[in-house]
Amino acid sequence: MSVAGTMYTSAAIAEAMAAIAFDADGLVPCIAQQHDSGEILMMAWMNRDAVAETMRTGRVCYWSRSRQALWRKGETSGHGQRLVDLRIDCDGDTLLALVDQAGVACHTGRRNCFFRALRDDALTEIAPVLVDPKTMYGG
Amino acid sequence: MSVAGTMYTSAAIAEAMAAIAFDADGLVPCIAQQHDSGEILMMAWMNRDAVAETMRTGRVCYWSRSRQALWRKGETSGHGQRLVDLRIDCDGDTLLALVDQAGVACHTGRRNCFFRALRDDALTEIAPVLVDPKTMYGG
Numbered sequence: 250m251s252v253a254g255t256m257y258t259s260a261a262i263a264e265a266m267a268a269i270a271f272d273a274d275g276l277v278p279c280i281a282q283q284h285d286s287g288e289i290l291m292m293a294w295m296n297r298d299a300v301a302e303t304m305r306t307g308r309v310c311y312w313s314r315s316r317q318a319l320w321r322k323g324e325t326s327g328h329g330q331r332l333v334d335l336r337i338d339c340d341g342d343t344l345l346a347l348v349d350q351a352g353v354a355c356h357t358g359r360r361n362c363f364f365r366a367l368r369d370d371a372l373t374e375i376a377p378v379l380v381d382p383k384t385m386y387g388g
Numbered sequence: 389m390s391v392a393g394t395m396y397t398s399a400a401i402a403e404a405m406a407a408i409a410f411d412a413d414g415l416v417p418c419i420a421q422q423h424d425s426g427e428i429l430m431m432a433w434m435n436r437d438a439v440a441e442t443m444r445t446g447r448v449c450y451w452s453r454s455r456q457a458l459w460r461k462g463e464t465s466g467h468g469q470r471l472v473d474l475r476i477d478c479d480g481d482t483l484l485a486l487v488d489q490a491g492v493a494c495h496t497g498r499r500n501c502f503f504r505a506l507r508d509d510a511l512t513e514i515a516p517v518l519v520d521p522k523t524m525y526g527g
Binding site (some may be wrong): 257258260261264265267268278280282286287288289291292334335336337338339340343345355356357359362363364365366367370371372375 | 396397399400403404406407417419421425426427428430431443473474475476477478479482484494495496498501502503504505506509510511514
């Protein structure tokens with residue numbers, strides 16, 4: 250992978266757009282997986298603009314449903330995701346982005362977002378905080 | 389993992405239910421990952437009944453949005469998923485099921501659903517069909 254991540258041509262972006270079944274809100278869920286370790290980092294949503302920007306730049310950009318704005322992962326925190334490969338599932342309604350995550354993916358400062366599991370009947374945090382969230386967002 | 393998969397108590401199921409943020413349709417997306425290889429198999433949806441059944445039985449059950457019915461993975465095809473561990477993400481709106489997949493996860497007969505990628509500007513199938521779909525569904 251190049252330092253910039255995998256960047257796609259306009260033709261490739263058009264191919265992807267034609268294959269993606271965006272939902273009624275114009276969104277598609279995208280799973281981010283660390284390309285070498287296989288770790289699932291997070292799941293977030295993309296609209297057409299986010300897919301296009303991600304593919305054009307090689308840097309992963311989501312659509313924030315809460316902020317109703319493009320969410321360039323790492324723009325604030327510095328913990329961005331370089332795109333390695335983009336996959337589209339069988340019915341086109343879910344994306345898989347193989348990425349190279351800088352730092353941590355989760356806003357809680359953990360490497361990935363899936364750090365809660367049931368242990369002895371109790372919801373338990375099974376992954377450590379690696380980065381103080383205050384330092385991630387300049388708080 | 390036992391042959392039956394990981395089965396949770398009612399107390400654990402109640403803990404999970406309290407932590408999951410089901411959407412306006414009462415659904416939550418669930419990513420299925422092969423527990424040992426890290427392969428992402430598929431993404432599908434669960435409602436409360438599907439989460440409860442999955443956790444109670446140790447066999448993964450989704451909610452089919454197209455059929456509007458519980459979808460006991462493998463019930464028709466024989467290609468089921470035994471639950472190894474269930475994870476809940478930071479904001480409770482996505483689940484990660486670590487599973488042991490019998491056979492293939494995708495209805496196309498491929499091991500996983502994410503078999504389409506852009507190669508030389510063209511959408512390309514990058515994984516082989518391992519099982520004839522006709523044999524999976526008695527077609």
